[in-house]
Amino acid sequence: MIQRIQTVYLFLAFVCSGVLPFVFPLWKDAEGKDFYFMLDLPYAAIFGLCTTLSLVSIFSFKKRQNQFVMNRLNIILNFILLGLFVYRLLSLSGETTVSEKGIGMFLPIVSIVLLVLANKAIKKDEDLVKSVDRLR
16 A cells, blocks of 8 residues: 555645645735635535545555546545635635735645546556456
């Protein structure tokens, strides 16, 4: 499990969606207060689902097809989260509530890249297993 590169990618995606949102704020409002994901229910729910999917995917290493599907679902959830961030930023007029964007808004992008790399490694493993089965 640990010796596979996709496990490392999935663990880093887990850190991006489960640990780093507690550290980095999504943005700062007009008063200068940090806005974390926990203050809004949709953000907290999607970050929680992404974290759970990454963790479940790490421990389902024996079922590569399920792991691949869970990673794709996780990618879709991260795109939804990114869409919510973009909608929130573009729907506000001027500097009413969002004053400064935080690095937390880029965490779904990093997570998407890591999940795509993990899916590539899973596909490579699956192709290797199929080629070995063909030789028998």
